[in-house]
Amino acid sequence: MADCFDTVIISDLHLGSEVSQAGAALAFLQSARFKRLILLGDIFADLNFRRLTKEHWKFLGHIRKLSNPRHEIEVVWVEGNHDHGLTEVMSHLVGVPVYQEYEWQYDGKRHLAIHGHQFDSFAVGNAFLSKVGNFIFLQLQKFDSKNKRFARYLDRLNTRWLRLSEQVAHGALSYAKPGKTERIFCGHTHAPLARERDGVEYYNSGAWVDQRCTYITIGPEGVEIHDYVHETDNRDPGEERIPAFADAAAITVPAGLFPDEVYEGIPG
């Protein structure tokens, strides 16, 4: 039986974008056990629901199911810069409350989840340019539907160029303040990361838009960042799915022991 975590965090699924790994995210959520699920922002690429595919709707349907009170799972949505303005729609559509930042206690520690664009000076100072950039990005994906290599390249380039990973980590650690919050969690950068400063722990949950899909678990063992390993599904269509495959296949990297290659190209 899979471990039951106190909390699972995923972010940056970018539903409505062609690089969204909604199917993998759904398979993961179906295989994991947890008491609380935090959708840490940018679950949608934009507010255009017409771009959602059948797979994307299936993911949303599963969230709606999880949020049913009989499951006794707390599902919360923390708004990102791409899902900004979805508060009312989301609460109705999937029955999940939306927060700008979400705070909870676990293991005697104060935990705080905030998407992270608040610490991204480019997103804050250039909301219009970010919107234009996002539009161009979505248009490019249409012309590059074959393997999305170019779109993925742009996504990585964008992240590196803005040096987002370090900037958001720094901003979040300063925001948390020693003695007030022990652990702070962000998404937004698409780069999983663990950091510690002055007794405050920072974790970034990465994204579900590329080959690399990552999620955070919080439980008695502490905080861990995991890679979700895609199932190579070449079995008979009639064969039943094995629900717990994610746990057996997941590579668990203890938080804080992330290899340097993860941050390739981002000056430390």
Ligand SMILES: [Mn+2]
């Ligand atoms: Mn974001």
